[in-house]
Amino acid sequence: MKTVTNVFDLRSTLGAWREKGQRIAFVPTMGALHAGHLALVDHARKSAGKVVVSIFVNPTQFGPGEDFERYPRDLEADAEKLRDAGVDLLFAPPVDVIYPPGFATTVHVAGVSEGMEGARRPGHFDGVATVVARLLCLVLPDVAVFGQKDAQQCAVVMRLVADLGLPVEVRVAPTVREADGLALSSRNAYLTAAERTAAPALFRALLVAQLVHELGEKKPEKVLKAFRLALETEPLISLDSADLVDAATMRPVEKIDRSVLLAAAVKLGRTRLIDNVVFGG
Ligand code: AMP
Numbered sequence: 001m002k003t004v005t006n007v008f009d010l011r012s013t014l015g016a017w018r019e020k021g022q023r024i025a026f027v028p029t030m031g032a033l034h035a036g037h038l039a040l041v042d043h044a045r046k047s048a049g050k051v052v053v054s055i056f057v058n059p060t061q062f063g064p065g066e067d068f069e070r071y072p073r074d075l076e077a078d079a080e081k082l083r084d085a086g087v088d089l090l091f092a093p094p095v096d097v098i099y100p101p102g103f104a105t106t107v108h109v110a111g112v113s114e115g116m117e118g119a120r121r122p123g124h125f126d127g128v129a130t131v132v133a134r135l136l137c138l139v140l141p142d143v144a145v146f147g148q149k150d151a152q153q154c155a156v157v158m159r160l161v162a163d164l165g166l167p168v169e170v171r172v173a174p175t176v177r178e179a180d181g182l183a184l185s186s187r188n189a190y191l192t193a194a195e196r197t198a199a200p201a202l203f204r205a206l207l208v209a210q211l212v213h214e215l216g217e218k219k220p221e222k223v224l225k226a227f228r229l230a231l232e233t234e235p236l237i238s239l240d241s242a243d244l245v246d247a248a249t250m251r252p253v254e255k256i257d258r259s260v261l262l263a264a265a266v267k268l269g270r271t272r273l274i275d276n277v278v279f280g281g
Contacts (some may be wrong), residue, residue, distance in 0.1 A: 001081040023048035023085040026141035031055040032072035032186035036176040047143040054091040061127030112155040195268040201234035220244040240265040
């Protein structure tokens with residue numbers, strides 16, 4: 001595996017592969033890699049001859065008071081995991097390679113980015129859309145792989161790629177979980193032992209809500225109530241937000257008569273975790 005940190009080295013490596021007719025699959029990440037990221041790499045490996053992974057903790061998607069400074073960073077350990085996973089190229093740029101002096105563009109994806117996490121974390125999806133657009137333009141992959149765990153992010157990226165006509169196929173891979181159901185996340189590293197024990201209650205509560213729908217409940221507020229009640233059984237968890245929306249448009253639904261996304265964010269101490277399930281339709 002080759003590691004590059006600047007645009008010239010990135011482009012010359014990619015150019016040589018393209019000249020040989022290689023297809024390129026790309027997995028953007030913020031590092032602190034776990035099996036969820038590696039599942040995306042696996043998906044990428046099956047989609048193209050060459051796999052590129054980026055590691056970039058993107059400052060523009062963190063709000064004031066969020067965890068940009070303390071976000072876990074371990075480039076050496078990450079590089080080893082990627083090498084073992086058969087990645088061909090790691091792109092690990094410093095901030096001024098992604099945002100050089102004079103950088104003045106912000107990508108705003110209206111609609112899908114504005115509700116839910118977008119409303120609660122102002123500027124977050126502008127940061128995501130801007131960095132993803134920039135990375136896709138730098139790498140120009142045939143395929144880019146994202147995780148369902150960040151469902152609204154996937155919707156934003158798909159809208160962005162469609163609207164800008166970027167010649168890349170966006171794939172969404174399922175959420176990878178611990179044996180007890182907790183979605184893998186780089187932020188799980190922040191949890192104390194007691195919080196870690198409590199954390200799977202989030203996914204359990206999402207499954208309770210899904211079951212309530214599958215037993216016949218079509219009213220979003222009833223399904224959301226079932227979710228909240230199930231979550232309340234775990235005192236270490238406090239609910240930050242829960243949204244039940246159309247799985248494609250991310251808009252609230254009045255009745256569960258199509259594929260919907262139930263997405264939630266919770267707090268365990270200072271740590272904010274997100275997860276979601278898709279059902280209906
Ligand atoms: P991040 O490093 O958190 O920005 O995540 C990079 C990519 O990995 C995003 O597309 C995430 O949705 C995806 N990802 C994060 N956690 C998981 C998981 N548990 N399962 C599958 N994909 C994930």
